[in-house]
Amino acid sequence: MRSLSLEGSGSGSYGEGSESEVSVQRWIIVTAKLQALSPKYNSLMNHIRIHLPELFPSLNKVVFLDDDIVIQTDLLPLWDIDMDGKVNGAVETCRGEESCQRSSRLLGGTNISSTYYHWLDENLKSDLSLWQLGTLPPGLIAFHGHVQTIDPFWNMLGLGYQETTSFSDAESAAVVHFNGRAKPWLDSVSSSTSSLG
Template structure:
């Protein structure tokens, strides 16, 4: 046998030996992994497919998107469903600021930590009702309608001091699109906030006849009052719904929007500036005044509302509701109640209460 043939044979033997060693090492490694986690199956180090949990965390790095939502104890199921819909439908690095009252913190923490939302980034901020002293009418009817947490949106920069931009969401919403798209809503120079107008094509379908002129300013403000007259606002100006807000917090601070809102709240306690046909919110009038012709627009499909009113079921098609980026059950009929429209669209994002205290009411459950 020539020297060249001997060298070839040696090289072949070395190659075979190397492959045998590599195979044994890989098998030993897979055995170790299997023993450490027998339910996980065989995972080799060169597999590119990551577990859903790991891939989810990897794609949530980068720019934070601050989302503020309020959490009243009797509506925690709504908060959880809203947060779940935002989180599951987006790959963005969402960070929730949850504004609540002292007696709700433990309940909220438990619900989030013991469900699939345990990996969500959030901080809890306590709302101080004394902030509203002297700013809300002492009329018993008004006090009954004035839920303290509904005013949290007035104080956005205080609750998210590190952010330049943020999203505010009511709790009776479901997000079906990627929240990054809403966050990137373009705000014009000098505008501190963007809203959806009540005259846009999407919400106009849900307008409820006979409930007052709730799609323009005269439905919220009393234009006979001198303080309102002096502003020179047109009564038929299209109003907006503050259940979804994209806020430029830098402009909000610079223009001292919070103080302006508080001034109008205080003046209302003295002069009763709000319209008597006002439907469901005493938080809207101050916002309408402060942001009159000074706000940017949110895409109508990012705020499809009136799902909580009696007429929405007839005015919206199921295809339209499925195509909407954000659904809002503003009105009396909430999706966790028995008579709501499109409650099935809410149900798929609801996470059951581990304590069993919060339970959606469904017709079939009563039969």
């Protein structure tokens, strides 16, 4: 079993008690911050994409779509995308040089287990920002080097949490992805978000 250092993950006094009680309290604080522990990230449907080749071994290609999208055009051209031998095609979501460099320095190794634990150690020492996407970062580590970048036209992200998304940008995308909390089909969204759906 690998032990993880919790230094930098919330120092300070957590009350009276033994060192092990303080360690448990620190761990509770850290795990509370990890969105990856959310039920929405632990559901079978969130992990099903990884098991599609086992479930459907005779298929050569699968188009997997999240359940919080709106399809605005025919998706047939996705079948013609040259995957260049890669096993996964996805829109690149890395925003800005800093976040790209932060992730790429953790992906240099070929041993997925040690890379994962190095990544987790770095997160626990930092602000846990790499956990903000739930199970996606470990998936990206597992598929590192095996993902073909496809045009953002096929998956416009950011709807439901970015107020800067324009209606014309959303209208021109093949798929708009409401990956934020505000979904146009929910009663609790603003009129600007609901007009995008």
